[in-house]
Amino acid sequence: MTDHPPSKRADAARNRQRILDAARAAFAATGPETSMAEIARQSGVGSATLYRNFATRHELLxxxxxxxxxxxxxxxxxxxxxxxxxxxxxxxxxxxxxxxxxxxxxxxxxxxxxxxxxxxxxxxxxxxxxxxxxxxxxxxxxxxxxxxxxxxxxxxxxxxxxxxxxxxxxxxxxxxxxxxxxxxx
CATH class of the missing domain: 1.10.357.10 (Tetracycline Repressor, domain 2)
Structure with a gap:
């Protein structure tokens, strides 16, 4: 039996949660002016993944x-x-x-x-x-x-x-x- 990589849905859900967790921590530490690039960096996802999940700062907030x-x-x-x-x-x-x-x-x-x-x-x-x-x-x-x-x-x-x-x-x-x-x- 071979191990299968997680489904894209599971990966997408994990990425979304990582973004939310990183954003929550970043906004608590530095305020709402924290850049989207910094949130992507802290969450460990690329900017494209961040913007695919949250097209704007408003959507993320x-x-x-x-x-x-x-x-x-x-x-x-x-x-x-x-x-x-x-x-x-x-x-x-x-x-x-x-x-x-x-x-x-x-x-x-x-x-x-x-x-x-x-x-x-x-x-x-x-x-x-x-x-x-x-x-x-x-x-x-x-x-x-x-x-x-x-x-x-x-x-x-x-x-x-x-x-x-x-x-x-x-x-x-x-x-x-x-x-x-x-x-x-």
Missing amino acids: EALLVDEVDEVCAAAATVEGDSPEERLTTWLRRFFQYVTTKRPIVLGLLEHTDTADPVFQSRERMLAASQPLLSAAQDAHQIAGDLDLDQILDLVMAIAKIPGSPEYRQPILDVALAGLHTRDT
Whole structure:
């Protein structure tokens, strides 16, 4: 029996993933101005392969955003925890991580287009995916009912934008999430 080389489809899928991984790392390290040539170099593919997968920088940035949004939305359905409150706060921490790492991608999308549909659609998708978590925590009287999900996501995003290291922002996030608990009135 002879070994057969991987099918072109498998190679193409691997190349696409290598490009996305390299682009994600490059944009996180140097920002949205990272050249397409540098992304091709870091991914180990030729420029032709890069442009066959993503004809423009905008397409690449959009694919990165959609992939990350898919991951965060999927996490809302699979998040673990002993209580509805714990599941919600665990997901909000995952959302916080997403917000802190996607900023270069969103800036790049906003810079290279007149509209930012994927940016605004991602918020709607996040709200739809996480609303059951908030509803369950509020129904269990573990999270205060006087805030809606838009407000809570805005709070987490505001903390993510605070200048400083992750170590600086983490205790701020911890206090804010602790403040979501049901309050005695």
